Amino acid sequence: MNSTLFQINNITFAYPKNPPLFQDFSFEIKQDDKILLYGANGSGKSTLLALLMGLLTPQQGNITLNDISVQELTPDRYNEVLYSRQNARMDLFGLVPRNDWELWHLALPDIFTEQSLFFVDSDLIAKYDTPYARLSGGELRAFSLLWLPLLQDRFWLLDEPTAGLDAKHKKDFVERCLNKNERGYLIVSHDPVLTENLFNRIILLEKGRLTQIK
Amino acid sequence: MNKLHPLSFIIAALWFSTAAIFVPQLPWLTLAFLLCAIFRGLLTGFNFRLWWKQVRKMIPLFLAILVIQLLFTKKGELLWGKSWYAIYSVGLHRGIAVNLRLLILFFSAQILLRLTYEDFDIAFNTLHLPEEFAFMIFYTIHIIPSAGEHIQHSLQLVKFRGINLRKLPLKSQLTIYRYISLSVLADVLSRSEIQAIALDLRGFRSTRKHTHLLQNNFSLYDFMLYLSIIIITLVYLFSILA
Numbered sequence A: 001m002n003s004t005l006f007q008i009n010n011i012t013f014a015y016p017k018n019p020p021l022f023q024d025f026s027f028e029i030k031q032d033d034k035i036l037l038y039g040a041n042g043s044g045k046s047t048l049l050a051l052l053m054g055l056l057t058p059q060q061g062n063i064t065l066n067d068i069s070v071q072e073l074t075p076d077r078y079n080e081v082l083y084s085r086q087n088a089r090m091d092l093f094g095l096v097p098r099n100d101w102e103l104w105h106l107a108l109p110d111i112f113t114e115q116s117l118f119f120v121d122s123d124l125i126a127k128y129d130t131p132y133a134r135l136s137g138g139e140l141r142a143f144s145l146l147w148l149p150l151l152q153d154r155f156w157l158l159d160e161p162t163a164g165l166d167a168k169h170k171k172d173f174v175e176r177c178l179n180k181n182e183r184g185y186l187i188v189s190h191d192p193v194l195t196e197n198l199f200n201r202i203i204l205l206e207k208g209r210l211t212q213i214k
Numbered sequence B: 001m002n003k004l005h006p007l008s009f010i011i012a013a014l015w016f017s018t019a020a021i022f023v024p025q026l027p028w029l030t031l032a033f034l035l036c037a038i039f040r041g042l043l044t045g046f047n048f049r050l051w052w053k054q055v056r057k058m059i060p061l062f063l064a065i066l067v068i069q070l071l072f073t074k075k076g077e078l079l080w081g082k083s084w085y086a087i088y089s090v091g092l093h094r095g096i097a098v099n100l101r102l103l104i105l106f107f108s109a110q111i112l113l114r115l116t117y118e119d120f121d122i123a124f125n126t127l128h129l130p131e132e133f134a135f136m137i138f139y140t141i142h143i144i145p146s147a148g149e150h151i152q153h154s155l156q157l158v159k160f161r162g163i164n165l166r167k168l169p170l171k172s173q174l175t176i177y178r179y180i181s182l183s184v185l186a187d188v189l190s191r192s193e194i195q196a197i198a199l200d201l202r203g204f205r206s207t208r209k210h211t212h213l214l215q216n217n218f219s220l221y222d223f224m225l226y227l228s229i230i231i232i233t234l235v236y237l238f239s240i241l242a
Helices: A045-052 A075-080 A097-107 A114-119 A137-144 A167-178 B006-022 B026-044 B048-056 B059-072 B089-113 B117-126 B131-160 B170-201 B220-241
Strands: A004-013 A022-030 A034-038 A060-065 A081-084 A155-159 A185-188 A201-206 A209-212 B078-080
Touching: A004 A045, A022 A045, A022 A060, A022 A209, A034 A045, A045 A060, A045 A155, A045 A185, A075 A081, A075 B131, A097 B170, A137 A167, B006 B026, B006 B089, B006 B117, B006 B220, B026 B089, B026 B220, B048 B089, B059 B089, B089 B131, B117 B131, B131 B170
Parallel strands: A034 A185, A034 A201, A081 A155, A155 A185
Antiparallel strands: A004 A022, A004 A060, A201 A209
16 A cells, blocks of 8 residues: 655756756655655745645656656546645635535545535534635634545645644544544644654755655 | 836737727738737747747637638628638638737737736826726726636636546536636625725825825836837828828
């Protein structure tokens, strides 16, 4: 099972009119890796995730997901990964949380059944039809992480997943990480609530270089 | 070119788009298109690969317009063919003219899209127009690109869930598009509300005389641009009146 999921091969990436953020950069992520990625603001953590998802294209080198270049991935290939951005609103589809669930239902009808809604805590279900514009940042984040228990078989790429969450939701999130046994995750975070025992690799990203701390 | 006053960009874009709408002569339209393309090139760089990427999506529209004009305008000199597939000079002229007009309008929009809210503020302040004008015009110009970005992002979300839209039944596709269009509309309304509140907080409706942090002076480039616009407009007017 612990085969390579993502492979970054000697990439160079720079935003227009800026010095390279990554130069001749290589990195391997295995299916079962549980990685914490941290580093100073602007060190390129979110950019790295965007590169892994094919949202950005490196000027040199290539990135593969299961040996297929991320630039050539068909939608069904994304079944293996769950990507959550720093801005939780950007993870949520449609106008209200119900639309987001409906999209998941279309993608995975056997998992996102009507019964799946019973798992949602009552505070959130009360706001199930509330427009995103009327939800707080913490509530948006809670909704964006709501379905993690049903998406155990995906590798999670989560960018600052605990930002804006209250203590209760942070605790729930940590439990979800502890209980994840199918595939791993890569979490970008500076939150001390995410303790060392949740990860088998802790990596510092600094000046386009990775330093393995654990 | 970037040294121009923001008002000059607006005037140039208005001049080009006015020419696109009101000038019927093909040589003059071609000249307007070339000038607009050069102006845009000086502004954004002559990156023809990027230009092609942007215009490529409009080619089916251009071809459709050309074919419709060729097939349905039966005036002027017969150039080729016979009966229903005959091509006449007026049809060809109109087909090319409409496409040139669209290209000029597209390039003019690209020029305006480079301007920030502060640029509009400076430009309208120069004309002593209220700040509401700058806000409304800036917001209107940016609605289509920002809605386009929102649609792209929503389609990306669909892809990241592992859904191939083309393989979905039509009913599900329509549901997805309905949600996307509603969220785009809600996003536009919500953002305009926030922007309007931000402007209110700056006290822009205060009746007292406003001060402006951002000031731009006209340069020699601006006067050269205005002089060129006036000369070309006069030459055009003389040519059609003569």
